[in-house]
Amino acid sequence: MSIVNTTEATFAADVLESDVPVLVDFWAGWCAPCKAIAPVLEVLATEYEGKVKIVKVDVTQLQSVAADYNIRNIPALLMFKNGEVVGTQVGAAPKSKLAAFIDENI
Numbered sequence: 001m002s003i004v005n006t007t008e009a010t011f012a013a014d015v016l017e018s019d020v021p022v023l024v025d026f027w028a029g030w031c032a033p034c035k036a037i038a039p040v041l042e043v044l045a046t047e048y049e050g051k052v053k054i055v056k057v058d059v060t061q062l063q064s065v066a067a068d069y070n071i072r073n074i075p076a077l078l079m080f081k082n083g084e085v086v087g088t089q090v091g092a093a094p095k096s097k098l099a100a101f102i103d104e105n106i
Contacts, residue, residue, distance in 0.1 A: 003045050004055045011065055014055050016083040021106045022053045026069070026076040028060045033092035034075040040095045044102065052102055079105035 003025075006014040015022045025041055027034035045054045059066040059074055069078060069085070079087035079102070087105035089098070 003041060004053065006055050006057055006062075006065075008062055008065060011057070011062070014053075015080050018053055018080070020051060020053050021086075021102075022055055022080040023102060024078045024080060025054065025056045026059050026066055026071045026074050026078070027056060028058060028074055030060075031074050037075055037092050037098070040098060043095065044098060047099075048102060048106075052106055077101065081105070 004014050006024075015024055023041075023044075025034075025037075027038075029035075041054055041056075044052075048054075057065055059071060069076075073090050075090070075092060077089040077098070078085050079089075087101060089101045093101070
């Protein structure tokens, strides 16, 4: 499964109503650390296929969604299970740390 770029219209279906845990990446095109972790998230999307869905939220386009989750710094990764936030990782991190964050929260 590839990474899903969500919209305001599809956020609930993509994230809140998902039957698997969802890692949401709050990012922006102007954010260098966001760009740095993007390839890592692509790899993790493949490695965790079927266990975790990865969804990207562009905070520039989806300001209301970012505000709903009090996103102040990016990149911010929120793990959702059954529509609830169960974990938060703020800032860029190496693949090992991001994988550990996923493992802790699924």
